[in-house]
Amino acid sequence: MSGTYVGMPSFPDAAHRATRDKQLRANLTRATHTIRDKRARAVAELEDWEGLRQAGKAIKDETLAHLDDYLLQLEAKVTEAGGIVHWARDADEANRIVTELIRATGQTEVVKVKSMATQEIGLNEHLAAEGISAYETDLAELIVQLGDDLPSHILVPAIHKNRTEIRDIFNRAMGHWGRPAPEGLTDTPADLAEAARLHLREKFLRAKVAVSGANFMVAETGTLVVLESEGNGRMCLTLPETLISVVGIEKIVPTWRDLEVFLQLLPRSSTAERMNPYTTTWTGVRDGDGPKQFHLVLLDNGRTQTLADEVGRQALRCIRCSACLNVCPVYERAGGHAYGSAYPGPIGAILTPQLRGIATDLDRSLPYASSLCGACFEACPVAIDIPEVLVHLRAKVTEDAKEHGGHRLERTAMRAATYAMTHPAAYRTAEAAAVRARKLIPKKVPFGAGKAWTETRDLPELPPQTFRQWWKETHR
Secondary structure, three states, X not given: OOOOOOOOOOHHHHHHHHOOOHHHHHHHHHHHHHHHHHHHHHHHOOOOHHHHHHHHHHHHHHHHHOHHHHHHHHHHHHHHOOOEEEEXXXXXXXXXXHHHHHHHHOOOEEEEOOOHHHHHHOHHHHHHHOOOEEEEOOHHHHHHHHOOOOOOOOOOOOOOOOHHHHHHHHHHHHHHHOOOOOOOOOOOHHHHHHHHHHHHHHHHHXXXXXXXXXXXXXXXXXXXXXXXXXXXHHHHHHOOOEEEEXXXXXXXXXXXXXXXXXXXXXXXXXXXXXXXXXXXXXXXOEOOEOOOEEEEEEEOOOHHHHHOOOOHHHHHHOOOOOHHHHOOHHHHHHOOHHHOOOOOHHHHHHHHHHHHOOOOHHHHHHHHOOOOXXXXXXXXXXXXXXXXXXXHHHHHHHHHHHHOOOOHHHHHHHHHHHHHHHOHHHHHHHHHHHHHOHHHOOOOOOOHHHHHHOOOOOOOOOOOXXXXXXXXXXXX
16 A cells, blocks of 8 residues: 555445455444444434534535635634734645745654645655655554555544554554554553554654644634544644644634534544543644644635535535444445545545546546445534435536547447437337347346446346237237
8 A cells, every 4th residue: 555545546446356355344344333333322312413413514504605704814813823824725735835834944854643634635745755754643643654554534544454453563663663662562452552652752752843634723713623532632733843734724613602513513423422532722822832833724625616516515514523434334345445535435425526526537436436325414413415415426427428428338328229219110129029038138247348237236137028018918
């Protein structure tokens, strides 16, 4: 596994390989079922859950409708508090800005707290190419980085690894990145956590620069908010002298009162907790407390074009809880890597093609990576109608294919159908021939595109007579 999603195969090809990995499927099934059961109990404790859900949806929709105003308000408040705001139109611009900011400090190492936006733009790989080492400090992200792997889940990036695999990664790789794993490391959770704590503590005490994301940005005060479970993020956000936060422009909420709603929705939907263990907020800089410099990089990277789509824009409501992943039968079997993006699962299937466009086979295939069962919509705490957006994007993929001539086999089939439908005699002859040969027609097509289609389903059985024959017999 390389450190980038670039050049990954389309979803069907990647999923085909993933579904044959029995260990991967066992790890995913155990983890997703555990999380979804705990979440269901946590949500059931609240009588007004549906009301909270609709409140979250309404706040996000109102914010997106006036996003330009709230972003300007945020910029003014961050600046007023001593921070510096940078605007990045795309991944290249964001990576360039962050690299220049780090170089200005004279440092060649940074610590990072979990950030989907930096995964989206490939920041770690860009920094490595520029001679800057970025150390992940979220435990799951650390496992992924040490294993030369890619995240496969929004909340639990190493969900595809079991404890024994994690122990082997620590033993093999920790020494190459800093303090090695302790002698005789076992695969018990306590020992693995202690090994990670010792390894990371060395990084926290040495780092002068940190890079973070943010779960929310409060426009009325210019405050950024990070929710996490381990405390590693708080160390990362408070100890270094310079903090650089890279955040998507849709992460904004207008007021602290609005934030209250999401601080109830997010923990229960993601980790099934009544409240989050570590919630860190920071507003600009303050003498003697926290980083001396704060830079906020506001990332567009396709979000503006997504906002312009009346159906697809609801994907920007996402609060990255991953509840949709944990109930998705497709994700459970295919795993996160098959989606070829920092955003796997149902939300990734609608968000990635909108952010990146549908120019590649991978991005065109993502809207079809779903059974349309609707479980993701039921689980979403901000009521994103993912099935609706999937169907909407499938129509876009189809229209785009038409503009480029369409699929060769589909064109041939449509021409044949058009001829038959406009020549009744030919249609009757074809019908009668099919009925006479019905016992000779196999249930599986042994070659061509039909072979792939019938690998997971049988051809429908033909009736013993055509509709015309039946009509003649019953309406004499």
